[in-house]
Amino acid sequence: MVVEHTVETLRAVAEPTRLRLLALLAAGGELSVSELVRVLGQSQPRLSRHLKILTKAGLLERFSEGSWAFYRVAQSGPASESVRSILSLLPQDDATAATDRSHLDEIKSARVKAAQDYFQRNASEWDRMAQLNVNEDAVAFAAEKLLPLGGVEQLLDIGTGTGRMLEMFAPKVTHATGIDLNAEMLHVARANMDKAGITNVSIRQADIYTLPFDSDSLGAITCHQVLHFLDRPQAAVAEAARTLKPGGYMLVADLAPHGVEDLRENHAHLRLGFEDKEVKSWFASAGLRSQATVHLKGNPLSVTLWLAQKDQITKQMK
Ligand SMILES: C[S@@+](CC[C@H](N)C(=O)[O-])C[C@H]1O[C@@H](n2cnc3c(N)ncnc32)[C@H](O)[C@@H]1O
Missing domain, CATH: 3.40.50.150 (Vaccinia Virus protein VP39)
Incomplete structure (x- = not known):
């Protein structure tokens, strides 16, 4: 049922950390759990629980790489439209979101450095x-x-x-x-x-x-x-x-x-x-x-x- 599904979607995002996770993944592409832990400064079990709820609601997609799990926002269909609509409600100048994004930039710079180190070794x-x-x-x-x-x-x-x-x-x-x-x-x-x-x-x-x-x-x-x-x-x-x-x-x-x-x-x-x-x-x-x-x-x-x-x-x- 559409109504029940909409309620489930809204429930899934009705929590500050989960909304931050959605905004971060929408801006950041594919991020691993350990990267998200570093950006948000919260414990892994706590974040994993939030990620599970967002994934169950279809707002996030999960995939694994060896022992790592990665997440990204839903890429197509009604779920990806829901992500866009929900995030459009967030004010552009929200201070928490801005801090998260700047932590994300640091993580991305670290990825680039790791890549350069790898090339150095090879x-x-x-x-x-x-x-x-x-x-x-x-x-x-x-x-x-x-x-x-x-x-x-x-x-x-x-x-x-x-x-x-x-x-x-x-x-x-x-x-x-x-x-x-x-x-x-x-x-x-x-x-x-x-x-x-x-x-x-x-x-x-x-x-x-x-x-x-x-x-x-x-x-x-x-x-x-x-x-x-x-x-x-x-x-x-x-x-x-x-x-x-x-x-x-x-x-x-x-x-x-x-x-x-x-x-x-x-x-x-x-x-x-x-x-x-x-x-x-x-x-x-x-x-x-x-x-x-x-x-x-x-x-x-x-x-x-x-x-x-x-x-x-x-x-x-x-
Ligand atoms: C020389 S690199 C070429 C990379 C890229 N296609 C390019 O042209 O820049 C060969 C790549 O094949 C990958 N590779 C080798 N065996 C593979 C396999 N069985 N399955 C997936 N990737 C494999 C290696 O890890 C490596 O990244």
């Missing part, structure tokens, strides 16, 4: 790749030109790392999700989204081989410089293809075959690049039709972009 790997690789801007330019995104609602970037693809493509779709196994990478990606002011994204910890998405649900998938780390790249392509809607596109960008053994020995690459025919055969086995291939020459590492489209469902004629 600097040798990035530098090595940057020296050998094709210019990143050229790859980005080719990817943007190649991937048709008209009317795409849900884009997924698999092995998102620092979220480079998300930054590029999220502004062109309704919603974008980046998944990666590495929690530190995900912290960096979140910091990057905050810095770029991109809010229509979700960053999730997940495995490429078991994507947390329904079959036939996504409009486009990107996979940039990931397959060479995988022991089963073909299975990764098949799993991505499962989640694509018929007619949806998958863009893979990876290294062309090369002989830089050092990348295998010291930088965890399992495969030294891929032939076109190999990637295209994975597409074909997964029900994807190869649409375009672009080669970008580098020295010694060249990059290839492969674009494929999922077959439309053909109705069985009786």
